[in-house]
Amino acid sequence: MSLADFFRKKTSSNIAKDRLKLVLVSDRAGCSPEIMEQIKNDIIAVISRYIEIDMEGLDIKITQTESETNNGTVPALFANIPIKDLKTKK
Amino acid sequence: MGEVIVVTSGKGGVGKTTSTANIGTGLAKLDKKVVLIDTDIGLRNLDVVMGLENRIVYNLVDVIEGNCRIKQALIKDKRYPNLYLLPSAQTRDKTSVTPEQMKKLADELREEFDYILMDCPAGIEQGFKNAIAGADRALVVSTPEVSAVRDADRIIGLLEASEIKQTHLIVNRLRSDMVKRGDMMSSDDVVEILAVDLIGVVPDDENIVISTNQGEPLVGSDTLAGQAYMNISRRIIGEEVPYLDLNGKQGLFSKLASLLKKN
Numbered sequence: 001m002s003l004a005d006f007f008r009k010k011t012s013s014n015i016a017k018d019r020l021k022l023v024l025v026s027d028r029a030g031c032s033p034e035i036m037e038q039i040k041n042d043i044i045a046v047i048s049r050y051i052e053i054d055m056e057g058l059d060i061k062i063t064q065t066e067s068e069t070n071n072g073t074v075p076a077l078f079a080n081i082p083i084k085d086l087k088t089k090k
Numbered sequence: 091m092g093e094v095i096v097v098t099s100g101k102g103g104v105g106k107t108t109s110t111a112n113i114g115t116g117l118a119k120l121d122k123k124v125v126l127i128d129t130d131i132g133l134r135n136l137d138v139v140m141g142l143e144n145r146i147v148y149n150l151v152d153v154i155e156g157n158c159r160i161k162q163a164l165i166k167d168k169r170y171p172n173l174y175l176l177p178s179a180q181t182r183d184k185t186s187v188t189p190e191q192m193k194k195l196a197d198e199l200r201e202e203f204d205y206i207l208m209d210c211p212a213g214i215e216q217g218f219k220n221a222i223a224g225a226d227r228a229l230v231v232s233t234p235e236v237s238a239v240r241d242a243d244r245i246i247g248l249l250e251a252s253e254i255k256q257t258h259l260i261v262n263r264l265r266s267d268m269v270k271r272g273d274m275m276s277s278d279d280v281v282e283i284l285a286v287d288l289i290g291v292v293p294d295d296e297n298i299v300i301s302t303n304q305g306e307p308l309v310g311s312d313t314l315a316g317q318a319y320m321n322i323s324r325r326i327i328g329e330e331v332p333y334l335d336l337n338g339k340q341g342l343f344s345k346l347a348s349l350l351k352k353n
Binding site for chain 2: 011012013014016017019020021023024027028
């Protein structure tokens with residue numbers, strides 16, 4: 001959260017704007033909630049082979065990020081996956 | 091050669107038909123020759139908003155199917171001699187017409203009229219495809235609500251993928267009192283989210299309901315919505331018109347009255 005966000009009052013119109021921005025990113029990427037769910041499940045399955053993750057705290061979504069190559073924003077897959085225990089499985 | 095403009099939104103009930111009626115009438119008031127086409131086959135509405143429902147003989151599908159000539163189906167508005175309506179068919183559905191047929195019709199009307207306004211049905215299916223087929227530019231109507239803005243974004247995406255060169259946004263039913271207390275997105279917010287050029291902001295105005303009741307578009311009248319629609323019509327013909335101050339919600343008379351009250 002940036003400083004500007006901190007001082008910005010959380011009015012319902014700001015909530016609407018933030019929600020819309022998020023939903024439009026996934027709309028524009030043509031990524032349906034079903035596909036997101038599949039991506040999420042696949043990521044969980046792969047990572048769980050190596051480490052134990054916190055399913056409750058899991059957050060995977062498509063957001064926007066500053067592009068490194070050209071000036072502007074590009075869609076990005078954002079994943080916040082809290083680790084419960086680093087297994088030493090082989 | 092006339093210009094074909096489609097009025098669309100994605101979501102229903104945001105004011106496409108009202109906007110078409112008022113902007114079209116506004117253009118006629120500016121001495122342009124205008125035809126309004128209701129492309130919402132099966133859910134005819136533009137005729138009642140225009141107050142021309144009793145004069146329908148032929149409709150859009152009759153013209154497309156060749157049951158009559160275009161001239162026979164056009165209803166001439168009694169108030170403005172250069173304003174015409176081509177009503178939709180009520181007992182048919184969207185598949186009665188194809189995009190190619192609509193494009194051909196639009197091109198024929200171009201010869202005769204300065205502006206051809208297509209009132210698009212809600213949704214992104216066949217009716218939408220028909221309405222945008224022959225259009226040069228699009229006016230996307232949205233209210234400052236999440237559902238309407240989301241659908242508008244989808245529509246703008248589809249318009250960009252079509253042959254339409256120019257897309258403008260109309261923010262409709264804005265309530266400046268709610269914007270002020272942070273409970274409604276402002277027109278700037280909507281423009282920022284949709285990243286599209288604005289052509290007008292229409293305030294939420296109860297006079298719209300009254301004018302629709304009477305079948306008399308209020309464009310150009312001494313109401314906030316009437317002025318806002320007139321400004322949009324002027325911008326369409328290329329005039330530079332400053333935006334209304336929607337914060338000064340009161341008219342001159344009520345302003346004076348409230349001043350007197352204060353003193």
